[in-house]
Amino acid sequence: MFATAFHTSRHYILFTAMACLCVLLGGPSYAAGADSLFIAGDTYYEPGVSGPGWAWTDADHLELTGYVGEAIGADGDLVVTLVGQNSVVETHAPDADISMSGMEVWGNLTLRGSGSLTATGSQCGIHVAQALVVDGCTVDARADGAGVVGQTVAGIAAGSLT
Known part of the structure; x- marks a missing residue:
């Protein structure tokens, strides 16, 4: 036995x-970081890509250096370092992965750096599913409500804001 x-x-x-x-x-x-990034009308699934005024260096980091262009979206957490003046405007394409916001993140978003960001959309300038942290940078987020019916319109919509 x-x-x-x-x-x-x-x-x-x-x-x-x-x-x-x-x-x-x-x-x-459960690693932090975005599974995909939507920027300037294109969707990327792997970091290490860049374009005029932006570079997605690793899964959780995007650097904007004088970016002026279409909306930015991320599926997951994202840290954005702002250098100089940056501007994002809602993408009006019907097949876009982002809707009615200048910046939309389905996770946590941290905006940091010495630069600035102006985000404009119909429903939200910046929409964050979880926490938004603004650290050391200037943010101007606006929504004009164009085409929005029966939904909240806000410059910033986030689970929490620091």
Whole structure:
């Protein structure tokens, strides 16, 4: 009987250790960062891309350096470093991955740096599903309400604002 109990407890320990290892190595990923970035009418699924006035350097970091253009959207958390004056305007394309906002982030958004951002949209200048943090930069977010019926119109709509 002792041999059976010892054998069973070893299996239990082995099973528990393997389960923990599977969770640590192959379980779902909860890493911060955007799964995709929508900018200037295009959608990107991997960081390391750039265009006039912007660079998506890694999953959670976008740098805007004098960017003037169409809306920016991210599926996940995003930190945006602002250098110089930047401006985003709602994309009116019917197939766009972003709707009625100058900037839309489906996670947390941090705006930082010494620069500024002007964001303009119909429903929201900036829409953030979770927390918006503004750190050391200037932000002007406006919504004009054009074409918005039965919905809230706000310069900034966020789960929380710091």
